[in-house]
Amino acid sequence: MDSKASYHVHTVFCDGKNSPEEMVLAAIDAGMSAIALTAHAAWPFATEWHLAPARYGDYLAEARRVKAAYSGRIEVWCGFEADYIAGLTAPDPSTYGRFDPEFLVGSVHYVTEGSRDVAGPPWSIDAPTAEVAEGIERCYGGNAKRAVGAYWATVREMVSSCAFDVLGHLDVLRKRNGELSFFDEESGWYKGELRETVRAIARSGIVVEINTGGIARKALDDVYPSAYLLGLLARAGVPVTVSSDAHAVGDIDCAYDRAYRAAREAGYGSLSFFTGNGWRQEAL
Ligand SMILES: [Zn+2]
Numbered sequence: 001m002d003s004k005a006s007y008h009v010h011t012v013f014c015d016g017k018n019s020p021e022e023m024v025l026a027a028i029d030a031g032m033s034a035i036a037l038t039a040h041a042a043w044p045f046a047t048e049w050h051l052a053p054a055r056y057g058d059y060l061a062e063a064r065r066v067k068a069a070y071s072g073r074i075e076v077w078c079g080f081e082a083d084y085i086a087g088l089t090a091p092d093p094s095t096y097g098r099f100d101p102e103f104l105v106g107s108v109h110y111v112t113e114g115s116r117d118v119a120g121p122p123w124s125i126d127a128p129t130a131e132v133a134e135g136i137e138r139c140y141g142g143n144a145k146r147a148v149g150a151y152w153a154t155v156r157e158m159v160s161s162c163a164f165d166v167l168g169h170l171d172v173l174r175k176r177n178g179e180l181s182f183f184d185e186e187s188g189w190y191k192g193e194l195r196e197t198v199r200a201i202a203r204s205g206i207v208v209e210i211n212t213g214g215i216a217r218k219a220l221d222d223v224y225p226s227a228y229l230l231g232l233l234a235r236a237g238v239p240v241t242v243s244s245d246a247h248a249v250g251d252i253d254c255a256y257d258r259a260y261r262a263a264r265e266a267g268y269g270s271l272s273f274f275t276g277n278g279w280r281q282e283a284l
């Protein structure tokens with residue numbers, strides 16, 4: 001495989017440590033042919049780790065400047081990692097069209113479906129361990145199976161109702177399961193949720209990323225999605241790409257060897273690379 005890319009990269013405009021230019025230079029150093037700058041976005045809302053609504057213009061101007069400055073050396077796509085929160089914000093042109101993004105990662109970080117605390121903050125699944133546990137208690141009465149089912153229902157709702165390019169860190173709720181053991185990945189009901197979700201993804205035509213960010217942040221010694229889920233995706237013919245979800249220059253291609261191996265072991269013979277107008281496949 002000649003090409004190497006990460007279509008999921010953060011910068012100082014959200015919760016990253018480095019500037020867009022530093023991330024582009026790191027990608028060139030790592031031998032990448034393309035990256036997508038994908039600031040955390042929940043337009044028109046924001047938390048402390050999202051791009052602030054007042055800074056969308058500055059972010060896009062700098063991303064586009066860097067894209068032009070390095071155009072002969074690397075492809076840079078300017079976009080967002082857009083949150084899906086039912087009824088509030090979505091990774092879809094109806095929300096982001098005004099910013100004319102070239103690339104959208106669709107991610108679920110918050111789950112509101114079936115929450116019994118509709119007035120409080122939603123369950124945050126990518127949060128520190130104590131916060132993930134607190135959300136299961138407060139929003140789902142301690143019923144982790146209901147909480148996990150609500151996450152997968154939210155992912156299905158997002159892929160069925162929104163138009164975006166890549167599905168971000170698909171089973172990120174595994175991130176805190178090592179410490180919390182709040183669900184059993186081997187249980188029949190969990191595998192049923194995965195099968196139902198894979199069917200929805202296959203219908204959507206959206207590309208799934210193999211994301212190494214949990215390894216970079218030492219939260220999980222594995223890529224997302226799990227080997228089992230990747231196998232289901234491969235059998236359903238869902239295309240995959242490899243992304244680092246890097247928040248710092250040192251993580252731009254963290255654990256790519258493991259991601260490629262995971263893809264091969266799941267049965268993939270090729271990876272997807274963005275063309276600006278769809279995707280091309282390149283043999284693994
Ligand atoms: Zn994310």
Ligand SMILES: [Zn+2]
Pocket residue numbers: 008010081245
């Ligand atoms: Zn991210």
